[in-house]
Amino acid sequence: MGEFELIGHYFASAACAQAGDGVALGIGDDCALLDVPAGEQLAVSTDTLVAGVHFPHNPDPCLLAQRALAVSVSDLAAMGATPLGFTLALTLEAANADWLRAFAQGLDQMARACSVSLIGGDTTRGPLSLTLTVFGRTPRGLALTRSGAQVGDLLCVGGCLGDAAGALPLVLGQRSDDSAAAKALLQQYWSPQPQLSLGQALRGNASAALDISDGLLADCGHIAAASRVCLQIELAKVPLSTSLQVFVDAETARNCALSGGDDYVLAFTLPEARLAPLQEQGLSIHVIGKVLAGQGVKLVDAQGQEIIQAKGGYQHFGSSGG
Numbered sequence: 001m002g003e004f005e006l007i008g009h010y011f012a013s014a015a016c017a018q019a020g021d022g023v024a025l026g027i028g029d030d031c032a033l034l035d036v037p038a039g040e041q042l043a044v045s046t047d048t049l050v051a052g053v054h055f056p057h058n059p060d061p062c063l064l065a066q067r068a069l070a071v072s073v074s075d076l077a078a079m080g081a082t083p084l085g086f087t088l089a090l091t092l093e094a095a096n097a098d099w100l101r102a103f104a105q106g107l108d109q110m111a112r113a114c115s116v117s118l119i120g121g122d123t124t125r126g127p128l129s130l131t132l133t134v135f136g137r138t139p140r141g142l143a144l145t146r147s148g149a150q151v152g153d154l155l156c157v158g159g160c161l162g163d164a165a166g167a168l169p170l171v172l173g174q175r176s177d178d179s180a181a182a183k184a185l186l187q188q189y190w191s192p193q194p195q196l197s198l199g200q201a202l203r204g205n206a207s208a209a210l211d212i213s214d215g216l217l218a219d220c221g222h223i224a225a226a227s228r229v230c231l232q233i234e235l236a237k238v239p240l241s242t243s244l245q246v247f248v249d250a251e252t253a254r255n256c257a258l259s260g261g262d263d264y265v266l267a268f269t270l271p272e273a274r275l276a277p278l279q280e281q282g283l284s285i286h287v288i289g290k291v292l293a294g295q296g297v298k299l300v301d302a303q304g305q306e307i308i309q310a311k312g313g314y315q316h317f318g319s320s321g322g
């Protein structure tokens with residue numbers, strides 16, 4: 001199978017490549033064309049996933065596609081954007097029909113869940129890696145950035161943390177377990193659900209937001225730095241799933257939630273008065289702390305005493321990242 005046959009068979013004719021709303025021209029030309037309505041802005045983000053770094057060698061292709069698209073679309077959720085389209089630059093060691101069919105199926109499933117269309121890409125031979133660029137739209141001036149947190153705001157997250165990190169020993173084949181808890185953690189690793197509805201609901205409400213990819217403490221550090229404030233996190237308020245608490249000991253659960261990363265859950269700051277109306281909409285919002293004057297991230301116990309957490313977040317080229 002040649003490059004163009006591969007593209008035509010598995011990608012250009014995929015259900016997710018059929019032009020959706022806002023896609024004026026999809027796969028097949030030198031560029032795709034997107035329509036951005038007047039009064040809106042285009043949100044763009046790119047992420048690369050590399051075998052052995054972001055996913056294990058020899059992954060299930062269907063799950064790999066789901067994970068790759070979900071983690072990419074999560075950046076749109078973090079900005080409060082509505083997905084339009086994505087490009088897929090795929091580097092493969094070989095063109096295997098079964099592999100490609102399963103990959104395209106996983107891509108279709110996640111694309112449908114996120115209402116996003118495949119609008120182009122690139123296919124090359126080499127060690128397995130993927131680069132996805134996602135495009136979304138937001139009302140002009142309303143995108144959620146990292147820089148607007150105000151002293152007195154609440155610090156919140158959109159769901160339980162640490163599940164994907166807790167699944168890592170399973171993913172890497174270091175532990176095997178087919179309990180319901182293990183399955184739930186694996187589901188979070190392979191198929192996180194980008195919090196698009198939450199992000200869109202936070203527009204005009206949250207003062208700052210991002211999605212947690214490197215770990216709660218590290219990513220809150222990004223909001224703190226961009227907003228020039230201190231984010232105080234109360235450890236006991238960080239939500240942990242029952243699955244994680246059943247699967248690992250308390251200390252491991254805590255490390256996974258604070259520093260494990262791969263959550264793709266939103267973290268955001270919110271003026272206190274905005275909390276109740278958002279919760280009344282049935283949105284998943286957990287208050288985990290508050291915004292103080294100062295800088296950096298401070299982890300405290302229920303009495304406000306500082307807790308020192310040795311492990312930071314994931315950093316490529318850093319000591320934890322390899």
Ligand SMILES: Nc1ncnc2c1ncn2[C@@H]1O[C@H](COP(=O)(O)OP(=O)(O)O)[C@@H](O)[C@H]1O
Pocket residue numbers: 047075213
């Ligand atoms: N090689 C690069 N060239 C230009 N900008 C980059 C590069 N790598 C990362 N960035 C930018 O740095 C910022 C932080 O990147 P990153 O931590 O990967 O964000 P995220 O967690 O949202 O994916 C983003 O605005 C990203 O676009």
Ligand SMILES: Cc1ncc(C[n+]2csc(CCOP(=O)(O)OP(=O)(O)O)c2C)c(N)n1
Pocket residue numbers: 047048052053054055056171172213214260261262314316
């Ligand atoms: C096989 C495997 N090992 C380790 C990890 C953990 N891990 C790798 S990269 C990363 C951080 C997120 O990746 P990055 O490229 O920094 O994403 P971004 O912040 O750009 O969205 C984490 C937690 C993983 N997901 N899979």
Ligand SMILES: [Mg+2]
Pocket residue numbers: 046047
């Ligand atoms: Mg990135």
